[in-house]
Amino acid sequence: MKLSTRNRLPGTIVEIVKGEAAAKVSLQVGDNHVVALITAESVEELGLEVGQEVTALVKATDMMILIDEGF
Amino acid sequence: MKLSTRNRLPGTIVEIVKGEAAAKVSLQVGDNHVVALITAESVEELGLEVGQEVTALVKATDMMILIDEGF
Amino acid sequence: MKLSTRNRLPGTIVEIVKGEAAAKVSLQVGDNHVVALITAESVEELGLEVGQEVTALVKATDMMILIDEGF
Amino acid sequence: MKLSTRNRLPGTIVEIVKGEAAAKVSLQVGDNHVVALITAESVEELGLEVGQEVTALVKATDMMILIDEGF
Amino acid sequence: MKLSTRNRLPGTIVEIVKGEAAAKVSLQVGDNHVVALITAESVEELGLEVGQEVTALVKATDMMILIDEGF
Amino acid sequence: MKLSTRNRLPGTIVEIVKGEAAAKVSLQVGDNHVVALITAESVEELGLEVGQEVTALVKATDMMILIDEGF
Numbered sequence: 001m002k003l004s005t006r007n008r009l010p011g012t013i014v015e016i017v018k019g020e021a022a023a024k025v026s027l028q029v030g031d032n033h034v035v036a037l038i039t040a041e042s043v044e045e046l047g048l049e050v051g052q053e054v055t056a057l058v059k060a061t062d063m064m065i066l067i068d069e070g071f
Numbered sequence: 072m073k074l075s076t077r078n079r080l081p082g083t084i085v086e087i088v089k090g091e092a093a094a095k096v097s098l099q100v101g102d103n104h105v106v107a108l109i110t111a112e113s114v115e116e117l118g119l120e121v122g123q124e125v126t127a128l129v130k131a132t133d134m135m136i137l138i139d140e141g142f
Numbered sequence: 143m144k145l146s147t148r149n150r151l152p153g154t155i156v157e158i159v160k161g162e163a164a165a166k167v168s169l170q171v172g173d174n175h176v177v178a179l180i181t182a183e184s185v186e187e188l189g190l191e192v193g194q195e196v197t198a199l200v201k202a203t204d205m206m207i208l209i210d211e212g213f
Numbered sequence: 214m215k216l217s218t219r220n221r222l223p224g225t226i227v228e229i230v231k232g233e234a235a236a237k238v239s240l241q242v243g244d245n246h247v248v249a250l251i252t253a254e255s256v257e258e259l260g261l262e263v264g265q266e267v268t269a270l271v272k273a274t275d276m277m278i279l280i281d282e283g284f
Numbered sequence: 285m286k287l288s289t290r291n292r293l294p295g296t297i298v299e300i301v302k303g304e305a306a307a308k309v310s311l312q313v314g315d316n317h318v319v320a321l322i323t324a325e326s327v328e329e330l331g332l333e334v335g336q337e338v339t340a341l342v343k344a345t346d347m348m349i350l351i352d353e354g355f
Numbered sequence: 356m357k358l359s360t361r362n363r364l365p366g367t368i369v370e371i372v373k374g375e376a377a378a379k380v381s382l383q384v385g386d387n388h389v390v391a392l393i394t395a396e397s398v399e400e401l402g403l404e405v406g407q408e409v410t411a412l413v414k415a416t417d418m419m420i421l422i423d424e425g426f
Contacts, residue, residue, distance in 0.1 A: 007103075032080055035134065037252055058105075063127050065107055065125050145341070151364075181290060200413050206391065220316075276322075304375070306377040325379060
């Protein structure tokens with residue numbers, strides 16, 4: 001089993017906010033806070049829960065680069 | 072200056088591969104390897120170089136969640 | 143009328159779940175079940191309904207490749 | 214401070230619809246009406262309000278091209 | 285013919301850079317410069333040319349919001 | 356192993372065009388032709404080849420809906 005998606009960030013779910021159609025899943029990934037907006041259906045079918053260890057995935061075409069910091 | 076984009080991952084550029092239109096920029100982000108496919112134009116205009124400290128950004132709608140590991 | 147978007151998948155709407163801002167539209171596309179998360183506004187303006195024949199579109203940069211199966 | 218994201222469209226917020234997880238933010242950008250689906254969290258943290266001057270950003274990989282018009 | 289994609293930006297092609305797999309298409313959209321990274325195949329099949337009037341399309345989930353300016 | 360990504364389309368690779376940074380992978384998915392623009396690195400690491408059975412994945416937020424047909 002292999003996926004073309006280059007970017008995998010292992011982390012822990014710290015919050016789930018479910019709406020009717022969409023859901024926000026917040027993760028702690030090392031020192032960083034990461035937020036995913038996925039379907040509420042996915043949250044149910046995967047049985048996602050606060051405290052669970054998961055991996056965040058991002059396609060390379062969806063990564064942007066910022067130089068310097070502060071905004 | 073503030074951006075709606077939720078996800079910021081500070082890292083170091085470890086490789087740049089430039090094609091005609093697209094460019095692949097690889098980063099070390101903590102323990103993770105991250106790859107961005109951006110325009111070659113962006114690489115030139117930002118003056119991106121190996122060794123540079125940058126921040127990878129991802130929109131929340133582009134984050135996926137994987138449970139368990141191994142693929 | 144032509145669109146740069148490479149991927150068109152004709153199918154039938156089997157479910158619509160509308161939230162305040164987002165809406166989930168589920169389609170049957172051949173043997174596959176396909177889900178789109180779009181704005182609730184789009185569902186209203188297009189007048190989408192269960193049973194309607196539509197086409198799902200995906201930009202080539204948003205397609206990922208998985209080898210083997212089973213997850 | 215520089216971002217690899219190529220596309221910036223300055224405009225004015227004309228409507229905000231907040232759901233539980235997602236929010237729709239509508240902008241007037243020159244003669245065009247533009248809609249962003251972002252997290253409700255972003256709307257709160259940025260303090261977005263109707264009438265505010267903002268900039269819409271789009272990654273080049275998320276831009277599609279349509280020839281002719283009329284649909 | 286109607287598309288769920290909310291955002292349409294009419295403009296003129298000012299540059300095309302074709303690589304093997306990807307192509308960069310630059311547009312003038314009102315006062316803004318807009319760049320699309322699409323497949324080289326799309327450029328050929330649509331017969332895109334500098335000077336052509338086209339419409340750039342963006343899905344609402346791919347729009348980000350920036351407040352203030354300057355980066 | 357489970358992924359939040361809702362949309363899986365099993366198919367066969369019919370063409371691979373590799374550039375420096377990006378690669379185009381074309382699939383036959385039932386009656387439909389599907390194109391993915393991924394990193395050239397992914398093609399190498401997954402060992403993708405014409406004739407191989409793979410699965411195309413798409414996040415729900417990247418699916419658009421078109422009504423009627425003909426463009």
